[in-house]
Amino acid sequence: MSFYTSLNGLKNAQTDLGVISNNIANAETNGFKKSTVSFADIIAGSAFTNPKLLLGIGATVEAINQNFKQGAIEQTGNALDLVVNGDGFFTTKSAVTGDTLYTRNGAFEIDDSGYLLRGGNRLQVFPTDTTGAVTGNTPQSVQIPATNAAGAQFAGVAVSKNGVITASYADGTNTAVGMVALATFLSPGGLRQEGSSNWTATGLSGAATYGQPDSGFYGGILSGALERSNVDLSEEMVGLITAQRNFQANAKAIDTATQISQTIINLRT
Template sequence: MAFQQGLSGLSSSSQALDVISHNVANANTSGFKASQTVFADVYSSTLGADPYKQVGSGSRVAAVRQNFSQGSITETGNSLDMAINGDGFFMVKRPVQGDNQTFYTRAGEFQLDKDGYVITATGYQLLGYPGTAGAGDAVPIQVPYDTGTPRETSTVSLTFNLDANQPVIDQTANPFNPSDPKTYNFSTTVVTYDSLGIAHNLNLYFVRTASGNPSTWDVYGTLSGDTVTDPSLTPPGTPALLGNLPFDASGALTGGSPLSLSFGGITLANGATIGGPVGATSDGTIDINLTATQFALASSVNTISQDGVPAGELAGVSVMPTGQIQARYTNGNVITVGTVAIAAFRNPNGLVSMGDNLWIASLESGPGVAGTPGAGTRGFISGGAVEASNVDLTAELVNMIVQQRAYQANAQSIKTQDQILQTVINLR
């Protein structure tokens, strides 16, 4: 019997050394979870056996159990890297049409492929939800490399002050001329965009025409590229009189703010259109909303906004703690392209390791329940970081010594049994 017991001990210790060696080999593998060997004793089953005289038959490896405790989080500098701070697993799939097998991983070293999909180092696509909804089926997350169709400007808004000390300009003696600063009191420029994403300068000129109550200012406008008003054309265009601003004795606009003016009849030389609201046909008119005051302060603009955008290219990506992946573009747009899905399991130890830092679900683990980071027991995401292996090298080296000693002791028990048998054989 001692031979069988010793052999079972050698086999168990050998498997334990295999597990320890695997842990040590993956001490630097991101998202790796260390394994632990679980031993069980072995007894022969004999009908009517005396419980006081049972002799064991050795040992066996009952299970190799993974330790899913949190690994340390390490900053990487790669904005697409992610670490789950808490429970849960990233969901990934092969980029193969019709392959619906979902894999799970804790390794968050992600990057973009040529089509803008977020993928692992081994090419698996990260799954998530479109936008910020966090509902429906998890699908591959794709980051557009550009923002697509430009949006033409339809509305411009300004907040500004006109200096109450400015003189009245006699327009009979000095008719307005955008090329002559003596014919207007103040001017400002707003960059607008046409349907091709080309920038056009909308120049607004303010001329004080009366100083009483109400004090009145005329507003003129020109647009670069406009065949009617652009002063740089040959011959020069004619500026458009957009309206006037009446101020009361307190320096506020008569009738309240904002005051809305329209710059209409725009025809661009490049054939593009401007002035079309989102989703509507361009009408060649830019609506201008003015919130103004007239105080004894230097004329200045406080805020400018307009709703047009040029075409833009991807400038950077960032990940929020709640899983939103935000793409930043060269035109200033910031778009949430998707929300990372996190899967939770009742029994993570039932997951089946597939290599490449991947697991698949089994009957023992139960199905992965997808959700957004922070929902339920799921952890939050640390962007620009990865989770390090949770292998404790000191503990593994000590366990290696323990298993080495156990292996030697089991080998010694076999040697001792061999010596006893040799003694019996040599009896005369």
């Protein structure tokens, strides 16, 4: 039994090493959230077993938990680089599949059709009038007109703390085109990682609840900056050493069990 107990330990240490390695690999990935492994012990026994004689038979991976602590903020000077300074996720929708994705990476850009997007996924906003007052509660893709009603050409864009996106035109006029819609979840740890700092909702996370930036518990929007990974390399290196030692200890336990078995087999009467 000791072989299988230590084998479980080896597998668990390998899982821990894999998670830590992924964290370290994404130390420079904007909007990335680190993960940690939780383990649970395994007990062999039945309802009729004396509780004083219950035998542990190793451990198993209970969960790989995501840590949504905010990462460091890096100033970029680009007006379309956005940070949620607090709780909430940007909501984006794939222009190809229509899938809804949630992200903390606010590195948006304007495409040739005027949509704000990141990686092909369009930013979702609340509709507003030209002054920035919200006119609806259903998020939609934001599209900046190439010209205003007077025919003036688009000149630039700005995003305020409360999430209002304002387009500027060559004739000096400004027009609000939407307000960033922020999403929160009852259990963000249940979100499914999709890569590229994107998540999708699951039954564990619950459905998204939308709100306006800088109101209630929703964070404000900081323009001209990006949220970096929340990985602490010093902490990960310590975890890496610990996982390595656990792997070595379980391997040594297997070696010891092998020597004991060999000694028993070599016994002579």
